[in-house]
Every structure is written in C-alpha cells, then in structure tokens.
Amino acid sequence: MLFLHGNPTWSYLWRSLLSTLSADFRCIAPDLPGLGLSPRPAGPQRGVGCLERQLICLDGFFHHLTGSVGLPARRWTLVVHDWGGLIGIAWAQRHPGVVARLVVLNSIAFPWPAGHRLPVHLRWIRDSASIAALAQVGNVFPRAAVRLGVVRGLGEAERMAYLLPFADRQNRRTVVEFIRSIPRGDDDPVWRLFKAPDTESQIARLPMFIGWGMRDRLFTPVVLEEWVRRFPQARVHRYRDAAHLVTEDAAGALDRHVRAFLLGA
Template sequence: MERKHPLPPFKLNALLIPLLLGTACFNQARAQTYKKTIVEGVEIFYREAGDPQKPTILLLHGFPSSSHMYRNLIALLAPNYHLIAPDYPGFGRSAKPSPDAFVYTFDHLALVMEKFIDQLGLKSLNFYLQDYGGPIGFRIIKNRPELVSSIIIQNANAYLEGLGPDVQKIGALAEANDKKGLEAATSYMMSLEGIREQYVFGTVHSERISPDSYYMDHFIFEQPGVKDIQKVIFKDYSNNFPKYTEWQEYLRKHQPEVLITWGKNDKIFPGSGALAYKKDLPNAEIHLFEGGHFLLEEYPHEVADLIHRFLQKKHGK
C-alpha cells in the first residue's frame, strides 16, 4: 500500500499561519476588557471591547442590572465596533458611596456619565439606551447633541403612552401617599423573585434567560448599603416624567437616526412605548419582539444583526 506522507513542516505552517492569525485577530476583537476610572472622586467600572478607530457604541444599562446585561451584545458587535459599557455609581462593580456622601438623582448620574464620556475622550457616539439608560442618556443627549451619531433604544421610555401596569401601580401608590405600599413594592422589585420576574416576564423562550443574570443582580443588591442607595434613586424616578416633553422636543428638532428594538410584552414599558416615538420620529426604524424587559437575554443575535445593519447603512460600510 502506498503511504501518504504528511506535508513538509514549512508547507504545513504556511497553510496554518493565516488561519491561526485570523482566529487570533477575531478573538482579540471580541475580547472584553474590564477597567476603572475615577469621576468626581467615585470609581467607575466599565467594559470595553473592539477597535477605538471604529464607530463607538455607548451602552447605558437599566435597573436592576449593570454593564453585565450587555456582555453578549458586546461579544457579538466587537469585531466591527468599539463598545463602552459603564456601571453607574451605586450599580454593578462601580463604587457605592452612601447617600450621605453622594447625590443619587438622575440629574447627577447623568452628569457623572457625561464627565465619564469626556474623561475617556469619546466623540460621535451611538447611544444605546435601556430602562434607566433612557433618562440618563436623554439628559446627556439633550445637553450635548454634538455627541450624538445615532440612538438605539430598547425598552427605554420617553412617552406617557409607554408606562406599563407596574409603573402605573407604583404611581398610584405614590399619589395616594401609601408609604407602606410603596415600601413593599420597591422591596419586591429588589428581591430575587422580583428581579427574576423582570427578566422572565413576557418571554417566549424562557429557557434562553441565563439565571446568571438575575442572580448576579441579586448578589449586588445584597451587598451592604446597596438597597438603601437604590431606594433613593427610585424615589427620584418621578422627576423623569416632566423631562419627557424636553426629550421629545429634542427628537423633533434634531431628527437623529434612531433604531428601536423592544420587547413588547414588557409590563414596565410595553410595546406602546416604542410606537410612541413615531410621533416625533417618523423615520425611526422600529422592531417589536415577542419578549420582555431584558430583550438581549432572549434575542442577542437578532438585536446585534439589526444594529449592524443599521450602523452599516449609516456609516456606508
């Protein structure tokens, strides 16, 4: 029988090197780094990935999560984009000074994030807004419109039409000055059961929702002082509603390029909140999913594809 000899070593290497280099470059592009910086004396944790020479996406997270909610999206988009995802003070891996030492309002959180942007030298940003990322991001956007390249919105409300039953219930308790009821409602939202519900309610493929997500949030919330901080921020949330008309005015005036991906079964911000943007942004691209509040846990690849197509069209690539 004729014996087949292997390729000589130099030929084998010549065949493998491009493949190996390509794989290494691909993996390096996807790799996330974990960094910290100091803003107003507070340590801010953030995730970064991708090439800074490529379009930058700033990912602003929601309650009760942190930049951890973007881990899958970052990995999917990093080969083509530069991604930055910070944790706000009082959230995730960022510092958590007591409310006596730090002003926990949405105005102040937005100011800290604006300073974070300037400290990192970020320009021409594609803002990704989810939940709390909406009121924080829209404050920055309205104040610094020159930073905006585009806006990607996911279950982040700017219209009264998009307030779901959970928000309306809490609003009714506040209006009735039912302090005991409000305390019970906020305590539930910060419990493991309440956090898990925000992840799984309205999902079609609940088996796709990683328990790591809500257990991670719960772990952070169980750290000393965190729930006290969150209650202070929660009390300030009503100050976002009067800002809605200002953000709507910005959208009407500037007509930014906007992509909206939304879990329409969200009982905090249902699909009507996404459709309301059409009133001021007739050219907005809107995609409603059969999903819940944390859409990226269920549909990361689908959302990443929509973002890639949206930004490819915008940047002409």
C-alpha cells in the first residue's frame, strides 16, 4: 500500500490508519518532496512545474521500491488525500496496471465541479505573490490547517507534530508553492498533466473506497458528489462530523471501514 498525503501535512497524517492496517498489509507512507521531513527541492516551482516535479520524484521512489527493495511492480493499493489525489491518480494513469485499488479521502482529480468556490484565504495566497510571501513568513497555512481542518480539535502535541516540519521559514516554501499551483478553471494547465478520470477510464474500473469529511471547507460535498458521479462503483462513507483532516476526526471508524474494504468484507 502506498499512502500519499497532501499540503500542508506529512506522513504523520496516516498514523492511525497505519496502526490498523500494518498487521495485514505492507504500508509505505513517504513525505512528498518539500513537505514533512523530506528534502527541500532546489529552486521554486509552481503550477505544472510543481506537479511534474512531484511525479518525477514519485517515479524515482517507486523504482527504488521495486528495484532496490524488491517489492512487486503491480497490484498496489493507492491511498490518497488532498494533493495526493491529483498526484497519485496522474501517476497511476502514467503507469497502467500498477494500481489495483484506490482509497480516496477528501481530494480531487478532475476540474472543480460547478458550484465549488475556493476559500477566500487560499485565493489570496494563490493569486498574490506579496500575500504568498507573508503567508510563508508567518507559517499561516499550516497553522490554519491544524485549527480549521478538524472538528474535534487536536491536542497540543498533535498540533506541534503537524507544524514541526515547517518551523523554519525556508522549509515552508513548498507549502506556498502548492497553494499557488491550485488550478483555476477547466483550462488551467495543471489539468493537462492527465486526463480527468471518468466512468470510461481505466481508473474507474478499479475497486474504490471514498471516505469523506463532510465539513471540509475546501473539498466540500459538491466535490464528493462529483466523485460519486464519475465513479458510481465506489464504496462511499460520509463522515458527518469530520472536516478536511478526516483521518483525525473519523479515526477509528475510517480505519475499520478501509480495512473492511481491503479485506473484501
């Protein structure tokens, strides 16, 4: 199983799921380049360049796993959240047959559906270089994510764990680059990285679990319904009292539901 987080999180996001699944499955949860405890890439990137860099690094990592480590090259389960969805599904389309199952948590892999509107603070950072610079200095987005991305509230130690990789200003650059790469309309160059999956695509034929925090301010229920429309075969669980960090708010129930899906229950 390969777990791909998003922005501004890191592999710490998966700790509850990993605890539940690791007895039955080989679980691998890397930090995306520039986030978490991974090395910071040289030189700024945004838009297509930012995403292409992620895909190139994921290719290298997977070739290391299948070559040097000796793991199988097919029959992987891909677990994605936030940017991990766009990156992971674009990568899976480039490597048909590698991914056998998908677990999707509050993410996107197609142009924003009609009726969706990006939260204003993300639009400010995305569209203004000066506001983006201020956001990096103040570590604004990670600090907001650990407060506004949950319903139940995180403990102080949990908040500090999420914020730890971004304590240094220079380590926050990729956080802002991801925000500035958020696609605008249907014709945004980012969408050209892959064909948005639909009911006819090879992705749509995969067994799929969708677990959704219904109180997410970014990936709202409108986005979930577009997933359901495109993938009517998916097993869907809606967590009413969970927000963007659904692995936090729905930990326990989500873990059981994902495990049952993987074991065919």
